[in-house]
Amino acid sequence: MDALHSMKNGQQYSVLNFDRATRSTAIDIYDYKTQKKVETLVSASNIPELDYFTDYTFSNDEQKVLLATKEQSIYRRSSLAYYYVYNINTKTINRVFENKIQEPTFSPDGSKIAFAFQNNLYVKDLASSTIKQITFDGEKNKIINGIADWVYEEEFSIVRAFDWNKASNKIAFIRFDETNVPEFSMDIYGKALYQTQQVFKYPKAGENNSEISLHIYDLDTDKIANINVGKTYKDYYIPRIKWTNNANVLSAQYMNRNQNELDLWFINAEDNTSKLVLAEKDKAYIDVTDNLTFLKDNSFIWTSEKDGYNHIYHYSKNGDLKNQVTKGNWEVTNYYGYDDERNTIFYQSTENGSINRDVYSIKINGRNKQRLTATTGTNSAAFSADFSYFINTFSSATTPPKYTLHSTSSGKLITSIKDNDKLAQKLSSFKTSKKEFSTLSVNGNDLNMWMIKPSNFDATKQYPLFMAQYSGPGSQSVANSWHSTNDYWYQMLAQQGYIVVCVDGRGTGFKGAEFKKITQNDLGKYEVEDQIEAAKQLAELPYIDATRIGIWGWSYGGFMSSNTLFKGNDVFKMAIAVAPVTSWRFYDTIYTERYLGTPQNNPSGYDENSPINHVDKLKGDFLLIHGTADDNVHVQNSMRLVEALVQANKQFEWAIYPDKNHSIYGGNTRLHLYKKMTSFINETLGDKIKEPKPEQKVESQLKG
Template sequence: MNIFKSLAFLVFFVTTLSSAQNKDITLEEIWDGTFKAVGLDALHSMNNGQQYSVLNHENKASKIDVYDYKTLSKVNTLVNSRDISAIDSLSNYTFSEDETKVLLATKVESIFRRSTLGQFYVYDTKTTSTTLISEEKIQEPTFSPDGNKVAYGLNNNLFIKDLTSGKTQQITLDGEKNKIINGITDWVYEEEFGFVRAFEWNAEGNKIAFIRFDETNVPEFSMDVYGQQLYQTQTVFKYPKAGETNSEVSLHIFDLAKNNTQEVKLNRTYSDFYIPRIKWSNDANVLSAQYINRHQNELDLWVINAETLSGDLVLAETDKAYIDVTSNLTFLKDNSFIWTSEKDGWNHIYHYDKTGKLINQVTSGDWEVTNYYGYNQKTKRIFYQSTEDGSINRSIYSIGLNGKKKQRLTKSTGTNSASFSADFTYFINTFSSATNPPEYTLNNSKTGNLVKSIKDNDKLSQKLSQYKISDKEFSTISINGNDLNMWTIKPANFDETKTYPLFMYQYSGPGSQQVANRWNGANDYWYQHLAQQGYIVVCIDGRGTGFKGADFKKVTQNELGKYEVEDQIQAAKQLGKLAYIDEHNIGIWGWSYGGFMSSNALFKGNDTFSMAIAVAPVTSWRYYDSIYTERYMTTPQENASGYDENSPINHVDKLKGDFLLIHGTGDDNVHVQNTMRMVDALIQADKQFEWMIYPDNNHSIKGGNTRLHLYKKMTNFIHDHLGADRDMKKVSKQEDVKIKE
């Protein structure tokens, strides 16, 4: 071979390789799925403890495949949508307790954030027959314990379908849109207490407990839906804003044998309250219910006899600020129970006897239990996730019910989450970090040792190796007496002798976390894109955010938008002193609570921030829902100054920088009313700004080309008003910011 040709080829190869490793991330790639990580869909551990099932999608068909834990090989395909003529594809599935029947979900459509309507079929694994539950789309179908019945919601009423006889019984009759809801939560419960199904079968399947919502007197909110027709339509639903009337809730028990429903009336009068959780114990006649006052600082756990309808108060918690409702209540065989609470200042696990007497505090320390996975009755060990190796990390632990012999089961530092086999022999661990895309491994639950690798994202890693990717640097910054968690993304060709515009992101809502050692979301790729364009991107979790103890989280009580905004402004000022930060070009953005924050930061910090973007922002807490807002602010009637002094709508006169305001008109959560009121206030204050409205889009602002359009809009605004395309200047500023790696 000619040596000159060889050299030419080598130069071409090296040049090509070099250019291939320096590709820029485009906005189109972020939103077309180029960087999507693979995962496990609808993972379910089988009763035998030796197998698990997942939902796989292939060539427009869906399959429920069963795998062996030890070998990871596929045992069989339990259900294939191709074999069922009525079903094109599946979106989810649920087993009956004995796993002889499977509930199949198809043609599912969203109502609000968590609620859906869908067609549901019962597949019998023994006969391979398929039964349609209802011709109409239904909500929250749930097997009875013996698998012979399915209860569900339809048109605000509850129904039971007997799978043996094929007959359907309607067990409530008074359901009516925007008036009475039986067994399904109203809008504000769904959004803020995080559940939709408000009915539960007891252990024997002969009783159903349910919550009834009377929202007759709750004020209505309406949204125009513009659609494609000549005339718009309206969506009208009940939405209690802060200080307004809530649904009247009551607890009921339907007895299948007696065919009647009775209301549970406790020997304590609650005037204005919520029932955020109900759960049957192992005893078919013992129901638990959590009652919490409207201020959400007094929570009572009641144990109710389903025959006599009498109740005993077994646990009462109070807090000077508020109490987070727990979903971790677990009844043991002796009806003692496991409970999580932050009553000692950090979220921990407690064990009580059936009367509510404390047996022991299982976990303790200056760290948080972030997930409770379950209790192994045989070994008397509890499995949980926590922040024991740092507030930005998550690891999996086991501990004895007596609080002894704690063991860390995961080895890698980052974000670990677990799915345990039914008998707690194994767990599938999902691990990711800022540098490692998600990987799924099978682990031994006793030792945590790796058994086998299930799935990784090596292909994604290889793909990303072709791009200019900057490290996400984790550190803390000392602000207002606190060491706040921070991450920073700098341009890949960062030169500390030059200055760069600073773009800050935050959310900042109570108990939230954005600075976390986990793999990229879509926004992280956007920040990489911005870094490639010459920006330094920073995120700081200020006071009021989560996983650093109750005092740190609850300091914002009654004054949302005060301390959080002070922290972001002060952080920007301190970062602006860094030699490589252009203190005259600092921007901030956020979505929802983050939009509330970025607006406030620009207005109140008008000498610090030169621009801000607010997407779907709350502009006054007077416009937001009762449960969320009053948890942190009490009511406007009680705390008018707290509502008004820190709402950005009341500080528009301070605007000096460039402001972009964005909202979807179909936002059922943070209503576009917030933006419209802000727009009018800005106009009346004679302040120029830019804004963008997305017709019929909800709080997520997505679908079709919408999300790409949104991020192009924001990117262009950043380029226009932070000026990263200008020549970087040589500087000689002093660096005196307290940043700890």
């Protein structure tokens, strides 16, 4: 159900559908209750100007729709595209701008569109088709207006750094001055005689960030005001801006560079005064979210880990705590919204176990909590505009995704929308193994674990063990949800005679702040200890061959697999590291300093647990893989690790994928990559099942 949008009437929703026969896209409207298609709102097949479109956005009144076509990716979240405005009443279409642009956004009254082009902001009046340029100093690798720089996009998960006020007459935006941010360059080899270079600003840990400033453009006066809040910040971030329901009051979140203090400011755009409404502090760090919601009276809903678990809070418009809405030793994992008619908040949480997700409703006063989903696994909701219905997406380790319609008042199932029964039937013809969930007691903690055994598993035999993990701060790899792409690979490895295991160690998420933030200032210490100890415990199982244990990971997981092979050289026989961080000194400011501080203030935290400093410990087989066009974890990480291994006279295998980014894909690339990794596993861990030692065999028979 691609690009699902609930219509304002609360009774219908739209989705983006692709017609394979005509190779065109359409926005189709469906009735919630009957699940019948009401109409096709717009189809590319009827618009000569468009071959297809890949995304759409409605104006608030749903009389206009913005269509994106010929999208061109920039970084992880950013893209350029041609955009068209389709008028639903007149059935006419007009291009927003002659060139590809970024982040076009309707004004709340639907009369205008603000967008970014070549680092400057523009506003188009849709009635007159006139375009006004707002900023003029935008320049590549120097000044960006209203669009996030690389590190904000990657680590704060934003691209659009501007926002319309409710009256559609003011635009707040963040200006990024990248002038003093160090540049990083990547060779792009392509197919020409000479390679080219991609040069961009990338602040590595401890280096200069963009100098940021907050501004408000007034459409009525055509003037830009510089905003200064009532506190002097030396080195800071503005990860979020959002207008309140008062058209003259802007909210802005200011965060110190260490990211353990977050201030919420209310700024009056009429007189440029500011008020500090909320100030959060944490001994480790504070996560930035999109959960801030303003109610009609400008009181607001906020989420915080301040009691040790992520929960929902209600504050007055002056920042006084009115109520902690949710409480308990579990995490709120998604905030869906607030129904002001019923004074009810809707959210997703781990109340049914940290590997599961359920949808709940609760009154804003914290009473009348109700579980709205009944099936154990991963449930997520998309609510109708009036909160009368929700579409539940459910999956588990044994059930492919299915979409069902429910009543919000009771959670009662109304009808099934889509299921994946055909997929389930198809998979039933394959020899797949059940993903077994359990916990493993490691270093004083019960760690979540899954295990996949060969379908013809025989407890009297011994199998090589292959461990998968990511292990990054706040992440989760052990979840009761349908297969990820890698799960099919793990099933294939199980077919070949491997036992595949995944353990979420300390530092991962959804088990409370203390469990997650124990790795603060020491990334790679406790996580590595847990993987090594988990491997030792698993090696004691009679059906695990302790001499054939391997581990792999990608990105943070590659950092981990390298470390565990080096530091756990008496436990692991082999490791595969894909696109790994090999020294945290090479990674960006926002992510790295959130967990380690700066290298100037915490050099030991950077160096003691970085793989590049432990190459002398390598005994087993090591495969290192990287893409040369990785703008996130630069290939510099692997090149420096290679040099360190060579100078330590350590033999290893490595593979470089030209012009491939952090995801390493395109054409046959993924197929080649996974074939290479599979071959390496077979060569180093072997594909033959061993008979257990005589005493193990006897013990197994006695237990059996």
